Amino acid sequence: MSFHPEMQYETALHKSARRLPPEGEPFTFTPERRQRFEEIATHYPQEQRRSAILYALFLVQEQQGWISANAMRHVAEVIGCTPADVEDVVSYYAMFYRQPVGRYVLQVCRTLSCALRGAERVTEAFSEALGVKVGETDATGTFTLVEVECLGACDRAPVVMVNDGWHECLKPEDAKQLLDDVRARGEAALSGCFHKVEKA
Amino acid sequence: MDPLLTPHVREPRSYTLDFYLRQDGGYQALRKALGMTPDAIIDEVKKSGLRGRGGAGFPTGMKWQFVDRKTDKPRYICCNADESEPGTFKDHVLMERNPHLLLEGCAIGCYAIGAKVAYIYIRGEFLHVQHVLEEAIAEAYAGGYLGRNILGSGFDCDIYLHRGAGAYEAGEETALIESLEGKRAQPRLKPPFPATAGLYGCPTAVNNVETLCNVPLIVARGGEWYAALGPEKNGGPKLFCVSGHVVRPGTFEGTMHTTVRELIYGHAGGIANGRQLKAVIPGGSSVPVLRPDQIDVPASFDGLMKAGTMLGSAGMIVMDDTTCMVWMAENLLHFYRHESCGKCTPCREGGAWLLNMLRKIERGEGRLRDIELLLSVADNIAGKTLCAFGDAAATPVLATIKQFRDEFEAHVREGRCTCPADWRARQPVAAH
Numbered sequence: 001m002s003f004h005p006e007m008q009y010e011t012a013l014h015k016s017a018r019r020l021p022p023e024g025e026p027f028t029f030t031p032e033r034r035q036r037f038e039e040i041a042t043h044y045p046q047e048q049r050r051s052a053i054l055y056a057l058f059l060v061q062e063q064q065g066w067i068s069a070n071a072m073r074h075v076a077e078v079i080g081c082t083p084a085d086v087e088d089v090v091s092y093y094a095m096f097y098r099q100p101v102g103r104y105v106l107q108v109c110r111t112l113s114c115a116l117r118g119a120e121r122v123t124e125a126f127s128e129a130l131g132v133k134v135g136e137t138d139a140t141g142t143f144t145l146v147e148v149e150c151l152g153a154c155d156r157a158p159v160v161m162v163n164d165g166w167h168e169c170l171k172p173e174d175a176k177q178l179l180d181d182v183r184a185r186g187e188a189a190l191s192g193c194f195h196k197v198e199k200a
Numbered sequence: 201m202d203p204l205l206t207p208h209v210r211e212p213r214s215y216t217l218d219f220y221l222r223q224d225g226g227y228q229a230l231r232k233a234l235g236m237t238p239d240a241i242i243d244e245v246k247k248s249g250l251r252g253r254g255g256a257g258f259p260t261g262m263k264w265q266f267v268d269r270k271t272d273k274p275r276y277i278c279c280n281a282d283e284s285e286p287g288t289f290k291d292h293v294l295m296e297r298n299p300h301l302l303l304e305g306c307a308i309g310c311y312a313i314g315a316k317v318a319y320i321y322i323r324g325e326f327l328h329v330q331h332v333l334e335e336a337i338a339e340a341y342a343g344g345y346l347g348r349n350i351l352g353s354g355f356d357c358d359i360y361l362h363r364g365a366g367a368y369e370a371g372e373e374t375a376l377i378e379s380l381e382g383k384r385a386q387p388r389l390k391p392p393f394p395a396t397a398g399l400y401g402c403p404t405a406v407n408n409v410e411t412l413c414n415v416p417l418i419v420a421r422g423g424e425w426y427a428a429l430g431p432e433k434n435g436g437p438k439l440f441c442v443s444g445h446v447v448r449p450g451t452f453e454g455t456m457h458t459t460v461r462e463l464i465y466g467h468a469g470g471i472a473n474g475r476q477l478k479a480v481i482p483g484g485s486s487v488p489v490l491r492p493d494q495i496d497v498p499a500s501f502d503g504l505m506k507a508g509t510m511l512g513s514a515g516m517i518v519m520d521d522t523t524c525m526v527w528m529a530e531n532l533l534h535f536y537r538h539e540s541c542g543k544c545t546p547c548r549e550g551g552a553w554l555l556n557m558l559r560k561i562e563r564g565e566g567r568l569r570d571i572e573l574l575l576s577v578a579d580n581i582a583g584k585t586l587c588a589f590g591d592a593a594a595t596p597v598l599a600t601i602k603q604f605r606d607e608f609e610a611h612v613r614e615g616r617c618t619c620p621a622d623w624r625a626r627q628p629v630a631a632h
Contacts, residue, residue, distance in 0.1 A: 117444075154289050
């Protein structure tokens with residue numbers, strides 16, 4: 001992205017650069033999801049449907065797992081904006097995936113407080129156990145490994161999100177076991193957000 | 201001081217309306233506020249000297265006073281629950297364990313500035329917290345504390361949750377507004393300020409979660425009482441987050457008389473594994489790092505500013521002597537590089553340069569003049585961007601080199617990392 005002779009082009013594009021998303025399958029919201037969208041759209045003034053765009057995109061990921069070009073066009077239609085407006089938003093926010101991901105997306109927090117307590121080793125442990133590099137999905141399509149920035153639970157570092165679920169205080173030596181537990185029990189294997197208090 | 205913001209966070213079901221009504225005299229402040237005039241409430245908040253808890257420390261009373269109340273346009277409160285500043289997790293606790301305090305603060309704020317709608321912009325990763333807030337909002341509506349004709353006062357107020365999708369820059373007030381409008385979270389030029397033209401071009405006040413949580417306390421017991429809790433001009437209870445190489449990381453509530461040393465060695469139990477303190481960042485990653493000989497200062501806005509840093513978001517990141525300072529700066533610059541919205545050239549391009557140069561130095565491939573180049577590039581970012589993100593990105597470089605320059609020079613001279621640690625990656629990412 002930078003054109004200085006001494007600056008190497010990066011392999012990972014910054015969010016301000018554009019890459020075309022894959023087309024994907026034809027996409028329409030299920031009636032139930034369309035209904036949920038319309039309900040949320042009433043939280044904003046009538047002429048400001050675009051405010052509900054993030055919610056619409058989360059619904060797309062709920063339905064399809066990732067956001068394809070077809071899905072972006074459908075959202076544009078539902079909201080009443082251009083596909084470019086939708087792509088603008090999708091390409092900006094870190095929680096939206098523009099290509100298919102595994103069943104479970106492992107998001108390891110890599111920022112300072114977690115890194116100080118071994119997050120780099122957690123990523124290495126996952127990487128070794130799955131045989132993938134950061135950003136890749138394993139051969140069975142079960143796990144995608146990504147690094148994310150500060151998740152806001154630094155006193156329970158290292159923190160890992162698995163899809164929308166939370167797992168805290170993960171030691172590098174326990175990383176492999178977590179993978180087995182998640183394979184066996186899904187998100188129920190996660191510690192959740194630490195409650196010293198019983199959650200009633 | 202007994203906790204005022206987090207008195208019951210360890211007790212079961214402290215997040216329910218039932219608990220709030222029984223234990224904390226819940227919603228009495230709202231009741232009292234509805235019997236006052238909006239001007240009187242803003243006066244009380246000004247008297248209290250409440251300063252924004254999101255990081256900038258701007259006086260809240262002044263911010264609310266600036267909101268244009270003469271216009272016909274609707275007004276809005278946006279609660280900034282996008283907590284993403286590295287080292288900070290206080291809003292997380294407040295929303296999860298004392299959500300009604302936040303809702304009460306939002307409602308009082310709406311009444312004070314003449315807004316009928318408040319949006320709580322909550323970061324996308326906090327879905328579990330969002331569920332707690334959803335329940336609390338439903339309870340508040342059912343109890344008549346939100347909605348139409350609240351407590352028979354004739355005042356209407358709606359609070360809606362708005363889920364973010366992973367963007368630190370959405371915590372900047374104008375970028376938050378852009379994101380709420382359904383666009384990229386990129387900041388706007390100020391002026392105009394949100395108080396004149398914010399959400400949908402209408403007068404808006406954007407306030408941090410903890411700031412709004414302080415409002416019911418001020419209304420209930422008065423601005424003077426609040427201002428007296430703590431040093432002059434730094435009044436009120438404060439939540440401090442301590443993380444990193446300490447025995448007991450966590451959130452602690454106290455006045456701003458509390459020193460950084462007390463927080464690290466008292467509340468957080470000191471450095472873990474019998475090691476020594478090497479450095480502490482007192483206010484989230486965007487503020488300058490402190491050396492061990494600088495920690496006997498009160499953790500207040502003014503106290504830390506006198507010490508050459510800032511209170512910021514009160515997220516203390518504690519580092520022991522196994523921590524390489526060059527690595528630390530690189531770790532933070534990776535964060536700023538990733539989170540840069542891309543709008544301003546100095547931040548977008550300069551951030552990438554800073555990260556690459558730090559990586560080179562960290563791997564032992566740096567040259568002595570790279571250190572001067574780092575300072576020069578950082579100087580070209582700070583103060584030259586639309587929002588404070590640029591200053592924040594430059595700070596880890598400027599402050600860490602200022603405080604630990606010898607470590608940078610050692611990396612260059614010896615051609616390797618001079619402070620390796622066994623908790624870091626065995627195979628670091630390549631320099632290029």
